[in-house]
Amino acid sequence: GENVEQHPSTLSVQEGDSAVIKCTYSDSASNYFPWYKQELGKRPQLIIDIRSNVGEKKDQRIAVTLNKTAKHFSLHITETQPEDSAVYFCAATDDKIIFGKGTRLHILP
């Protein structure tokens, strides 16, 4: 079955700097890659997603890239703000949505 590895587990960046979270997946049949954000004590919410026929997608300060050959995808957050502090989960999907273990992002003032 699908296995998703996510790195780093914790990331601290200065406010205004960029943050990058990387994921790899094992099943070449996976074709949908969402990213969810979970604020402390809250439910996970979708922030951006990308399909396997697209290499990059951007939404304001957030972008995702996908390299199907290497089976890895990344989340890029630019101009980080305090409200970006949260746990971010990547996921890979074929017939099941399998999540990585999460990255706890701290935005330092």
Next chain:
Amino acid sequence: DSGVTQTPKHLITATGQRVTLRCSPRSGDLSVYWYQQSLDQGLQFLIQYYNGEERAKGNILERFSAQQFPDLHSELNLSSLELGDSALYFCASSVDLAANTGELFFGEGSRLTVL
């Protein structure tokens, strides 16, 4: 508010006991997913139901079972509870059968503590 309702929000019980967690999906959503979130373990996929039928299975223990009823609400039953079952259990719903067609809408979760 995601439109997904989970009850109870908190539950404290003892080892060996049995509990039932309930989920009502968003109006119109036919798929229900159950995830377990433990510390440092991310979101572990347990099981998916679509329109009353089991659709996909993840790392769900034999002590756990689930079902989706005709009104589309779902229940997750956890029996012979162990300390390691303490976790936050999320239910999520989506419109479609296939997991790769779009967003999952998560409930607020049910926090289970086994003492």
